[in-house]
Amino acid sequence: MTQQAGKSGGAGGAGGVVDPHALDVFEFARSGRQAAGGLRISQLPRLSNEVPADAREREASFTWQAEGSTQPELQDDGSEAPQPYLRLAVHGSAWLECQRCLAPYEQAFDVDATYRLVASEEEAEAYPLDDDELDVIVGSRQFDLVDLIEEELLLSLPLVPKHDVCPQVHESLSSGAGGELAGEAGGQSSDEGEGGKDGEGGKPNPFAALEALKRDGGTGGNTH
Ligand SMILES: [Zn+2]
Known part of the structure; x- marks a missing residue:
């Protein structure tokens, strides 16, 4: 990283200092x-x-x-x-x-x-x-x-900011049909347990997959 010219750079060519907020x-x-x-x-x-x-x-x-x-x-x-x-x-x-x-x-x-x-x-x-x-x-x-x-x-901000390739997204997230984001979970669970248990039904839970990834990446191998 080049750290030269630390703050407000008024350095131009020859000539005086330029104030970039009030330039003629x-x-x-x-x-x-x-x-x-x-x-x-x-x-x-x-x-x-x-x-x-x-x-x-x-x-x-x-x-x-x-x-x-x-x-x-x-x-x-x-x-x-x-x-x-x-x-x-x-x-x-x-x-x-x-x-x-x-x-x-x-x-x-x-x-x-x-x-x-x-x-x-x-x-x-x-x-x-x-x-x-x-x-x-x-x-x-x-x-x-x-x-x-x-x-x-x-x-020049991208319309939809995103990684070219997301580093930590599990297949179950990235290859979902229609690329829908996981924000709106479709099926409400019938029992309102506060423990947040999910994973009824056949489909793998993408959040669970993500959690698993986080756990793996986070603490270096206390589970193995
Ligand atoms: Zn990403």
Whole structure:
């Protein structure tokens, strides 16, 4: 793990320190500047909501790079003028809760987006979108780059967070017909014993299987 540049990274290229919460993004673009930094989950409250509470303390963070530029565009009067662009890349990971086995897992994020900066909502709506690769955003002299970073991360959250392959799911769970989750147990047991005895009927109880797995994995072999 690289631990250099510990906290808020204002270190860009040449030039001054960039405050990623209040960036003059038009100036940033016009002068072709670059900036980079790191963010922890705790600095991204909306994304943090997606992280299970017991996983928030785990090591996970993001690095970002931003680069301003201009590209000539044809104006209404027929002349060409340089227009501001922002490119943003974000890499890192966060702990999410697997919707299949309910254990936390590390989800990787890779964002690489380019934005055409405009001055107002009206201008954004009027902008001809002929390019799927390009987003139009309203810039400002106090632009919150961290907010944009968080927005992009939220947009790239998986629809259903889950392991590629769950580490501890027993066959009886993962190969259930229709992949139904075990949350809604179909048959109510007729006797209401508080001991929580189940396993009447022929089907193996998936919870029992999971418990068995937990027991095996948990304490290293006091049963054998
Ligand atoms: Zn899983």
